[in-house]
Amino acid sequence: MADLHLLSPGGFRATGVYAGIKTRHAPDVGLLVCDRRAAAAAAFTTNKVFAAPVKVGREHVADGRLSAIVVNAGNANACTGRQGEKDARRMCALAAQVAGCEATDVLPSSTGIIGHVLPMEKVEAGILDCGNYLGNSLEHAMLFADAILTTDLKRKTAAVEFKVRRELVTVAGVCKGSGMIGPRLAVSRGGKSSVRSLKGRHATMLAYLTTDAAIGSASLRQLLGKACERSFNTVTVDDHASTNDTAAILASGHSPAKFNSARAMKSFADALDEVCQALAYQIAADGEGATKVVIIKVKGAANESAARAMARAIANSPLVKCAMNGSDPNWGRIVSAAGMAGVPFNPDRCALSLSGTTVFRNGQAVPFDRAKVSAELAKNEVVAELACRDGKSEATVWTCDLSKDYVTINADYHT
Amino acid sequence: MADLHLLSPGGFRATGVYAGIKTRHAPDVGLLVCDRRAAAAAAFTTNKVFAAPVKVGREHVADGRLSAIVVNAGNANACTGRQGEKDARRMCALAAQVAGCEATDVLPSSTGIIGHVLPMEKVEAGILDCGNYLGNSLEHAMLFADAILTTDLKRKTAAVEFKVRRELVTVAGVCKGSGMIGPRLAVSRGGKSSVRSLKGRHATMLAYLTTDAAIGSASLRQLLGKACERSFNTVTVDDHASTNDTAAILASGHSPAKFNSARAMKSFADALDEVCQALAYQIAADGEGATKVVIIKVKGAANESAARAMARAIANSPLVKCAMNGSDPNWGRIVSAAGMAGVPFNPDRCALSLSGTTVFRNGQAVPFDRAKVSAELAKNEVVAELACRDGKSEATVWTCDLSKDYVTINADYHT
Numbered sequence: 001m002a003d004l005h006l007l008s009p010g011g012f013r014a015t016g017v018y019a020g021i022k023t024r025h026a027p028d029v030g031l032l033v034c035d036r037r038a039a040a041a042a043a044f045t046t047n048k049v050f051a052a053p054v055k056v057g058r059e060h061v062a063d064g065r066l067s068a069i070v071v072n073a074g075n076a077n078a079c080t081g082r083q084g085e086k087d088a089r090r091m092c093a094l095a096a097q098v099a100g101c102e103a104t105d106v107l108p109s110s111t112g113i114i115g116h117v118l119p120m121e122k123v124e125a126g127i128l129d130c131g132n133y134l135g136n137s138l139e140h141a142m143l144f145a146d147a148i149l150t151t152d153l154k155r156k157t158a159a160v161e162f163k164v165r166r167e168l169v170t171v172a173g174v175c176k177g178s179g180m181i182g183p184r185l186a187v188s189r190g191g192k193s194s195v196r197s198l199k200g201r202h203a204t205m206l207a208y209l210t211t212d213a214a215i216g217s218a219s220l221r222q223l224l225g226k227a228c229e230r231s232f233n234t235v236t237v238d239d240h241a242s243t244n245d246t247a248a249i250l251a252s253g254h255s256p257a258k259f260n261s262a263r264a265m266k267s268f269a270d271a272l273d274e275v276c277q278a279l280a281y282q283i284a285a286d287g288e289g290a291t292k293v294v295i296i297k298v299k300g301a302a303n304e305s306a307a308r309a310m311a312r313a314i315a316n317s318p319l320v321k322c323a324m325n326g327s328d329p330n331w332g333r334i335v336s337a338a339g340m341a342g343v344p345f346n347p348d349r350c351a352l353s354l355s356g357t358t359v360f361r362n363g364q365a366v367p368f369d370r371a372k373v374s375a376e377l378a379k380n381e382v383v384a385e386l387a388c389r390d391g392k393s394e395a396t397v398w399t400c401d402l403s404k405d406y407v408t409i410n411a412d413y414h415t
Numbered sequence: 416m417a418d419l420h421l422l423s424p425g426g427f428r429a430t431g432v433y434a435g436i437k438t439r440h441a442p443d444v445g446l447l448v449c450d451r452r453a454a455a456a457a458a459f460t461t462n463k464v465f466a467a468p469v470k471v472g473r474e475h476v477a478d479g480r481l482s483a484i485v486v487n488a489g490n491a492n493a494c495t496g497r498q499g500e501k502d503a504r505r506m507c508a509l510a511a512q513v514a515g516c517e518a519t520d521v522l523p524s525s526t527g528i529i530g531h532v533l534p535m536e537k538v539e540a541g542i543l544d545c546g547n548y549l550g551n552s553l554e555h556a557m558l559f560a561d562a563i564l565t566t567d568l569k570r571k572t573a574a575v576e577f578k579v580r581r582e583l584v585t586v587a588g589v590c591k592g593s594g595m596i597g598p599r600l601a602v603s604r605g606g607k608s609s610v611r612s613l614k615g616r617h618a619t620m621l622a623y624l625t626t627d628a629a630i631g632s633a634s635l636r637q638l639l640g641k642a643c644e645r646s647f648n649t650v651t652v653d654d655h656a657s658t659n660d661t662a663a664i665l666a667s668g669h670s671p672a673k674f675n676s677a678r679a680m681k682s683f684a685d686a687l688d689e690v691c692q693a694l695a696y697q698i699a700a701d702g703e704g705a706t707k708v709v710i711i712k713v714k715g716a717a718n719e720s721a722a723r724a725m726a727r728a729i730a731n732s733p734l735v736k737c738a739m740n741g742s743d744p745n746w747g748r749i750v751s752a753a754g755m756a757g758v759p760f761n762p763d764r765c766a767l768s769l770s771g772t773t774v775f776r777n778g779q780a781v782p783f784d785r786a787k788v789s790a791e792l793a794k795n796e797v798v799a800e801l802a803c804r805d806g807k808s809e810a811t812v813w814t815c816d817l818s819k820d821y822v823t824i825n826a827d828y829h830t
Contacts, residue, residue, distance in 0.1 A: 049754030049762045079747060079762065081779040114747025115780040180734060180748075184755065238733040240748070241755035318653040318733065318817075319595055322825030332494060332529025333595075333655070339464030340599065340656035347464045347494065364496040365530040402733075403826075404819040410737030411818075 004159035005141040009170045009212035010254030011035045015133040015140050016147030019126025021074035021112070021119060029126030030147030032069040032208060033099040033134060038250040040066035041220035042107060043185035043228050045245035051078035052088040053108040054244060058188045060092065060104050064217025066250055067101035069208055070094075071109040072123055073150050073176070076204065078114045078243040087118045094124055098131035109246050111150055111176065111204045145174040148206050151409060152178045154286050158278035160271045164264045167257035169213045171271040175247075177205030177283035179410065181237035182316075183245045187225040204242035205232055207279055213268055214253035223269050224249050231276035235398045237287035238406075239316040247276075284398040285380075289406030293381045294324050296397045298338070300350075300388040306343035307395035310386065313341035314397075320384075321402035327377035329370060331359045334384055350388040355379070419574035420556040424585045424627035425669030426450045430548040430555050431562030434541025436489035436527070436534060444541030445562030447484040447623060448514040448549060453665040455481035456635035457522060458600035458643050460660035466493035467503040468523040469659060473603045475507065475519050479632025481665055482516035484623055485509075485523050485542060488565050488591070491619065492525040492533050493658040502533045509539055513546035524661050526565055526591065526619045560589040563621050566824060567593045569701050573693035575686045579679045582672035584628045586686040590662075592620030592698035594825065596652035597731075598660045602640040619657035620647055622694055628683055629668035638684050639664050646691035650813045652702035653821075654731040662691075699813040700795075704821030708796045709739050711812045713753070715765075715803040721758035722810035725801065728756035729812075735799075736817035742792040744785060746774045749799055765803040770794070 007014055011034050016027030042061040044054045060066065070091050077084045092106035099106070110118070134140070145155045159172035177183075183205050209224075228247055249272075259265055285293045296315045301307035314320055317337040323330035331352050338345050348363040355376035358366050376382070422429055426449050431442030457476040459469045475481065485506050492499045507521035514521070525533070549555070560570045574587035592598075598620050624639075643662055664687075674680055700708045711730045716722035729735055732752040738745035746767050753760050763778040770791035774783050791797070 047751055047754040048760045049751045076747075079750065079775065079779055081777075114751065115775070180751075240732055240734050240752065243747075243751050243754070317655055318821070319655050319825055322822050325822065326826030328826070332491075332658075335494060336462055336464045336529065336595075336658050337655065339462040339658070345463045360494065360530070362496075364494055402822060404822045406733070407737050407740065407817060407819045407822060410734055411741030411743070 004161060004170060004172060005138050005157060006144065006172045006174050006210055007136040007141045008159060008172055009210045009252060011212065011252030012210050013134040013136050014144035015130050015135065016143035017126050017129045017133065019122045021072055021122055027143055027147035028073045029123060029130060030071045030144040031095055031098065031127060031130035032144055034067050034250050034252050036252065037065045037067050037105055038252050039215060039217040039220055040064060040248065040250045041187060041217055041224045042246060042248035043187045043224055045241055045243060046184045046186045047241045047243055049243050051076050051110060051244045052080055052084035053077055053110045054246065055085060056088040057107045057246060060107055062189055065105055066107050067105040068095050068099040069107045069248060070127060071148050073111050073148055075110060075112040075116055075118050076114050076244050077110040077118050080117050083117050087120055091123060091127060094127040098127060107248055109206055111148065111206055111244055114243060148176040150176065151288055152176050152286055156279055156282040158275045160274050162267050162271050164257035164267060167255055169255045169257045171211045171275050173207055173209040173275045173279055175205060175207035175279040175283065178286050179237060179288040180204045180240045180242045181235060181283060181287060182239040182241055183232045184241045185228045185233055185245055185247055187221050204244045205283055207232060207247040209249035209275065211251045212254040213251050213257065213259060214255060215251050215259050215268060220249055220251060223272055227272045227276040230273055231280035234396060235280045235284050236315050237400060281398060284400050287400035288409045289403040290400030291325065291403055292401050294399045294401060295383045296399065297383065297385040299394040300390060301393045302344045302391040304393040307393045309341040309343045310338040310345060311395040311397040313337045315399040318402055324377065324382060325401035325403050327374050329354050329359055329373040329377060335360055338386055344390055346390060350386060353385045355383050419576060419585060419587060420553050420572060421559060421587045421589050421625055422551040422556045423574060423587055424625045424667060426627060426667030427625050428549040428551045429559035430545050430550065431558035432541050432544045432548060434537045436487055436537055442558055442562035443488045444538060444545060445486045445559045446510055446513065446542060446545035447559055449482050449665050449667050451667065452480040452482050452520055453667050454630060454632040454635055455479060455665045456602060456632055456639045457661060457663035458602045458639055460656055460658060461599045461601045462656045462658055464658050466491050466525060466659045467495055467499035468492055468525045469661065470500060471503040471507065472522045472661060475522055477604055480520055481522050482520040483510050483514040484663060485521055486563050487538055488526050488563055490525060490527040490531055490533050491529050491659050493529045495532050498532050502535055505535065506538060506542060509542040513542060522663055524621055526621055526659050529658060563591040565591065566703055567591050567701055571694055571697040573690045575689050577682050577686050579672035579682060582670055584670045584672045586626045586690050588622055588624040588690045588694055590620060590622035590694040590698065593701050594652060594703040595619045595655045595657045596650060596698060596702060597654040597656055598647045599656045600643045600648055600660055600662055602636050619659045620698060622647060622662040624664035624690065626666045627669040628666050628672065628674060629670060630666050630674050630683060635664055635666060638687055642687045642691040645688055646695035649811060650695045650699050651730050652815060696813060699815050702815035703824045704818040705815030706740065706818055707816050709814045709816060710798045711814065712798065712800040714809040715805060716808040717759045717806040719808040722808045724756040724758045725753040725760060726810040726812040728752045730814040733817055739797060740816035740818045742789050744769050744774055744788040744792060750775055753801055759805055761805060765801060768800045770798050
């Protein structure tokens, strides 16, 4: 298990190279190729301002097939007009040349600064260079994972394997995301009209998933949509949906496992959920300036959208996030955030616990050991759970604290 | 004009005293009294978690008459259950005793920490003490203005006078608000059912207005509601609607001016708007950790709610606020914030200017002098104006930048 990585599923090769787009010396162009036209699905940002690669990517994944993913970091190719679209298509054409596939079977991605035309000379050289270094080792997987990072401090990877009868199946993935995080991903069938809006959240987050499962694109679309809802769309660092958010999965079909039973499909769905959730959690943990993961759980809400609205209002409150930074059990900010979410909420019929200690019940403070709760809040994972008695719906949102470092990173990151 | 203050309108006296509720030595109990049962109106938070004084205040203003306002700072009397309500009523009873009026004609207010029972011994002594120091001088007005402050660095006051034919009329006010700011005030007629929801924003903000105009409570309610929409409800520091937000106006009727014409009423409405806007602007300028006021204007939107949604999405984006802190013309964050507001928006048909310089037009960057724009953004008032071509609606939101000091204030402010 420990050795599983993005390229463990059969049929995939990848690499990442430094092409000079990032200001620091680190891989910034990545290429992932499959040995066949893989069944594929992708979910993209629902921001009305979307980058050129998102436009092109929606087109290319529309037929449910992809052979490669080409990505650059350091420049988002967003708000770049016709030139941007031309550049995104050029990236696909070059990647196709290297991968030996059609340009329309390549998904392009970019992440970085908005509003600057891509330095295409560097990007082109980088893509061609990738052709010299493709492989399927752990090192190759790490190079690809590193090539998509921007302000991330940590590489983000996850993989699980499971068996269908006696046949092994692997689902793996890598992702990036640290700031401009609050994805509101929607699965795409290509073109504008077919984007199904999944109620979600925001980031520039990119996630690429591989599997050797022999599963068709219709199932992949459905399962990726559900998985995103329970993972990337439940993360918020700064509640800012990016122009470039993308999550894509390619299924090579190398595994002989048969997915002709509900049980087999369930195993796959669970594995996909597990990988996406592990990746999403890493985004929250690596949020810009974050010192801890803050898990907001709302239970017993009148309906699912109310549960989500409250969880997100709490998670996005700068006051709550600062209190978490200070390990301060300031429950008043949490309860009042729930009260302003614009959904049914009765403070006189709920309880709030912080990492296991009840601090508020039925409209009033509950005496608690402040030093003990503060010590719990100083840990690298904190849970705030609001238990209502208005219904049976629940929601969980992953966020992080708001620190001075977040301000430093975002006030000093100059365009 | 320069000498006008809260107590300039005839019939009002006030003061503020230090009762030991605040940790620092500054006035923390204030009392404002009118020499008669004044026509009155008040708007309160729409947060479902509202403090005891808000509940009692809604009851007391229901008949459109108030004789006094009693307020304490340092403790919000929120989430304090039955004891909290009892304490709020006790504050009214004591204030009534001092003012020589009915307890049901007193509006109570509290601001400060949530979830702690009021130190009533101190509060009671403070209210009684106020009785010894009531007056109508500038100094008395300042003492009352200071008594409502919490994390505010500056006293907030405004006043204007105008003439109806030859008779002078004055409208004046004081307010507080620095953090937990994003008011969503709704005018109250008393009781839960009669709260009319004004689409708005959030804070703990308190605002008290006086006038000598002879205007009835029905008109006051209507005009206060409109004034709040154009002032307090357009301010956001951290988009957090408080449990205690309150704006109230008392009209003594001392001025002989007749308000029996549309023109006279218009003059009053304009004066009220001007005072409320001047006060609201001061809240944005004194936002916790703020180094500048950031004015977000959206024009040419498809409808008013779309204009507001975009303006608020931009104003509340931590990424935009941090860029403003760094005087960075990072227009990509502004445009993408508009794009995720969930309303009609076409980036290919809009233009964005920063303090007068166009930086983005029709989906793409516009070349501009970065040093010059950065210098403009370093001033203490910055304007970001998004001009769409989707309709004729517009909205303005006042906010401030997000600085490390905001984090310091809110991470280190311990419960």
